[in-house]
Amino acid sequence: xxxIDSSVQQFQTCINACNxxxxxxxxxxxxxxxxxxxxxxxxxxxxxxxxADICSMASQWMSRGSIYAKQxxxxxxxxxxxxxxxxxxxxxxxxQECANxxxxxxxxxxxMAAM
Numbered sequence: 001x002x003x004i005d006s007s008v009q010q011f012q013t014c015i016n017a018c019n020x021x022x023x024x025x026x027x028x029x030x031x032x033x034x035x036x037x038x039x040x041x042x043x044x045x046x047x048x049x050x051x052a053d054i055c056s057m058a059s060q061w062m063s064r065g066s067i068y069a070k071q072x073x074x075x076x077x078x079x080x081x082x083x084x085x086x087x088x089x090x091x092x093x094x095x096q097e098c099a100n101x102x103x104x105x106x107x108x109x110x111x112m113a114a115m
Contacts, residue, residue, distance in 0.1 A: 021105035
């Protein structure tokens, strides 16, 4: 549900998915930094940072009704899919759950971009 402006109602599901994904990526990144094989996770950590950042920005752009939000969400979907694929390579629960959340966000971003 929009906080103030009902004109963004159509984006709310995607905004929520992006916010959840950004948080999941930040949490996963922090957990990855504590893993004993942290050096093997450098690429994953970098993608997690990118994914968290773009999801946060996508939420902001949709919230303000940017005319570029659809294009931005298309890129967000691509990065979320890449992040999901990278996280899925690691078998710990935080990476597996993050991969699932990233896939869900990518799906919502694709739906939003197709509106």
